[in-house]
Amino acid sequence: MSANTVAERDKRVAVRLLAEALRPAARVEDLTSREHSTAAPDQAQVRISSTTRDESIVLALQAPSERASNHDDVVLVLRKSTKEMLRALRADNAQFVDVKQGIVRLRLPWIHVDRAGLPLPVDSLAPSRRAWLDPFGDRASLVPRVLVEQPGRAWGAREIAAEAGVSTMTASHVLRQLRELGIVDVRKRGRAFQARLTSVQRLVEDWTRVYDWRRSPSLAVEAPIGSPERFFPRLVRALGDRRWALTMQAGASFVVRHAVWDIIHVYVDDLQVTADHLARTVGWEAGPGRLVLMQPWYTHSAWHGARTLGKANIVSDLQLVLDLWNYPIRGREQADLLLSGLEARLRAARTSDS
Numbered sequence: 358m359s360a361n362t363v364a365e366r367d368k369r370v371a372v373r374l375l376a377e378a379l380r381p382a383a384r385v386e387d388l389t390s391r392e393h394s395t396a397a398p399d400q401a402q403v404r405i406s407s408t409t410r411d412e413s414i415v416l417a418l419q420a421p422s423e424r425a426s427n428h429d430d431v432v433l434v435l436r437k438s439t440k441e442m443l444r445a446l447r448a449d450n451a452q453f454v455d456v457k458q459g460i461v462r463l464r465l466p467w468i469h470v471d472r473a474g475l476p477l478p479v480d481s482l483a484p485s486r487r488a489w490l491d492p493f494g495d496r497a498s499l500v501p502r503v504l505v506e507q508p509g510r511a512w513g514a515r516e517i518a519a520e521a522g523v524s525t526m527t528a529s530h531v532l533r534q535l536r537e538l539g540i541v542d543v544r545k546r547g548r549a550f551q552a553r554l555t556s557v558q559r560l561v562e563d564w565t566r567v568y569d570w571r572r573s574p575s576l577a578v579e580a581p582i583g584s585p586e587r588f589f590p591r592l593v594r595a596l597g598d599r600r601w602a603l604t605m606q607a608g609a610s611f612v613v614r615h616a617v618w619d620i621i622h623v624y625v626d627d628l629q630v631t632a633d634h635l636a637r638t639v640g641w642e643a644g645p646g647r648l649v650l651m652q653p654w655y656t657h658s659a660w661h662g663a664r665t666l667g668k669a670n671i672v673s674d675l676q677l678v679l680d681l682w683n684y685p686i687r688g689r690e691q692a693d694l695l696l697s698g699l700e701a702r703l704r705a706a707r708t709s710d711s
Contacts, residue, residue: 364420368401371418371434371454375403378461378472383407388415407467414465432463476566492534493564495655496523500531502661504541504554505675505699509706511551538563557699561678570680572654576632579646585621593668595639600626602663602670604651604680606691611666612674613698615691620647624659624672628652674699
């Protein structure tokens with residue numbers, strides 16, 4: 358892996374660690390790729406906005422250098438820091454993010470953060486280690502999705518691997534990780550073992566520490582929505598035979614409606630191709646609209662369990678929970694309601710089995 362690739366990955370991890378450290382007091386936006394960004398080629402730029410007052414600040418993320426060390430608006434991105442180095446930086450009142458140890462020190466006008474032991478984003482690990490350690494990666498997450506889909510069943514590694522479409526080795530390691538997290542119960546049956554799901558709540562809490570809907574690329578489209586319910590048939594016709602599925606509050610409204618909403622989030626396979634198709638066929642151009650196209654972060658597993666309710670395609674209840682968990686407009690309330698339904702299914706399956 359080249360030095361530039363490592364540096365780019367470190368900056369992405371630093372942005373996500375900042376977001377984790379500051380939540381829920383502030384929001385973190387990565388401005389680096391936007392047109393108005395003033396970031397230097399070796400920097401990432403972020404805007405940090407208070408959630409309790411109308412204040413924000415723009416900071417630059419950069420590896421340590423003489424040029425950066427004395428600037429109040431610079432956050433140093435560290436990879437191989439020592440205790441002595443961190444102690445010296447604190448004494449110098451410097452701001453920093455250690456992407457290997459999950460440490461964040463940040464001074465803002467309305468908040469001071471100095472946190473260690475933050476959960477490390479998955480992409481801060483080397484690819485070989487990531488595959489072994491992350492039960493919530495794209496293909497690996499097919500295993501917990503199957504567990505939630507069939508909550509009362511006891512699974513062997515080969516059985517669930519076949520059902521999920523992953524290798525037996527992947528299934529075994531994912532089940533082992535879920536057992537260590539207290540999410541599945543694993544018992545010996547002769548020379549083999551069987552695994553059962555024990556808590557959907559615990560699964561979602563651990564999963565949402567590494568997953569956030571904002572990781573999915575998105576594009577707003579100006580469409581004549583008016584009433585969302587009356588707009589859905591028109592949306593179905595416009596999307597045609599492409600693969601798509603509603604998520605967020607729009608998707609949840611077909612399952613168990615709780616919150617008032619007016620934005621329609623739709624997963625599609627290819628963001629730009631779908632946007633071009635809508636512009637060409639029905640005249641819905643990209644812009645500040647209430648139809649939001651999203652290309653799922655989980656290329657494969659986001660579609661697992663998707664179904665058609667009425668005429669609309671909806672992602673699975675589990676994917677709805679994951680997407681809504683950190684959604685700012687009453688997302689957690691709706692996610693908790695859906696989650697209680699998944700937990701009720703698990704309890705019913707246990708009762709039936711016993």
